[in-house]
Amino acid sequence: TLLFAFLVALGLSLVSLVDTGATVQLKRYDTEDDANTHARKRVTQTRILRRVVQVLIMLVAVGIALLTIPGVRQWGLSLLASAGVVGIVAGLALQPFLANMIAGIQIAMAQPIRIDDAVVVEGEWGRVEEITSTYVVVKLWDWRRIILPLTYFIQQPFQNWTRMDTRLLAPAFLWVDYEAPIDRLRDKLEQIVHSSIYWDGDTVALVIFDITERTAKIRCTASARNASAAFDLKCEIREKMLAFMRDECREALPRDRVDLFEMAPLPKKAILLED
Known part of the structure; x- marks a missing residue:
């Protein structure tokens, strides 16, 4: 005993x-x-x-x-x-x-994951809050917790936004009209980013990302010090760029166009009434 x-x-x-x-x-x-x-x-x-x-x-x-x-x-x-x-x-x-x-x-x-890593698992974004001997606790952006076994991070693909560095790019996409003044939009983006508390002072750019049959898709990109700051910066860029186009640059807003010359001719009865 x-x-x-x-x-x-x-x-x-x-x-x-x-x-x-x-x-x-x-x-x-x-x-x-x-x-x-x-x-x-x-x-x-x-x-x-x-x-x-x-x-x-x-x-x-x-x-x-x-x-x-x-x-x-x-x-x-x-x-x-x-x-x-x-x-x-x-x-x-x-x-x-x-x-x-x-x-x-x-x-x-x-080290595929670490404590406080920003990850995307099961379609949800969050941070690694705790790693035990059998499972991992990920705190989601809305404060929910998702519990995953350790084998998930060995066998399943997932996104790790802070694997090598905490800095991230914050891309915000906008749809504008073909006649949108890209130079004015680019200058406004730089003004917004330079005055933001979330910008890390490194990268800011605006490019035409894609073109559809009605609009042009522009990408506003800026860098931030971590994932949370990148998300807030992206939201700030979208909000202030939208307000700028609405109040000061309405020609950048998407519009529908109708070509009157290609419209069908008026019926003969309508022409007689007009005469």
């Missing part, structure tokens, strides 16, 4: 020691800064590896402790020796857990 209790207590002590070391390590990094790619990488690795190591320590400690009890040891060995049913059932039951644990190690090493 004392040996069993000692082994369990030793396992719990090692788990607490790992937790303390991980907490000290996490306090060294600040993930609130915009240029926090390195910090988010280390925080993600520390949190995932902490949980994996703690689980492994407890499994080993409990396993060794059970071996000290002859009755349990002989019962387990006899079951495994007589039939492999227990091993098969245990293997099937632990398969999702082991798959997620291995996926967690892969995520910690390869």
Whole structure:
């Protein structure tokens, strides 16, 4: 009994020691800064590896402790020796857990996602809020949470907007008339972006992106320091460019045209009445 209790207590002590070391390590990094790619990488690795190591320590400690009890040891060995049913059932039951644990190690090493990454999963945009030993919590833009297994980020394609850098381009699309003064629109875009608090001072551009049978599609692009600022900047560009076209540049608004010369001639009765 004392040996069993000692082994369990030793396992719990090692788990607490790992937790303390991980907490000290996490306090060294600040993930609130915009240029926090390195910090988010280390925080993600520390949190995932902490949980994996703690689980492994407890499994080993409990396993060794059970071996000290002859009755349990002989019962387990006899079951495994007589039939492999227990091993098969245990293997099937632990398969999702082991798959997620291995996926967690892969995520910690390869870093496809990190804490506070801006990602698009299942058609929803959000930020990675928490990474556990089996699942990932993504906080969506409307404050909902979507829970995904770790294997999702290994087996399924997804978008990571901050994989290498937090800076992003904010493209805003507008439809304008063929007679729209592109130079005036470009000057107005630069004025809007330069006065915006969301712009990072790098990129601003306006180009004709596409042409339809009625309108021209223009793309207003500016850069921002992170995904949230890029979204706000895109909304600000759309709002102020629309107000400018409505109030000061109405020739840029899309219009329908009718060619009177190609209209069908009036009926003869209508011509006589007109005469």
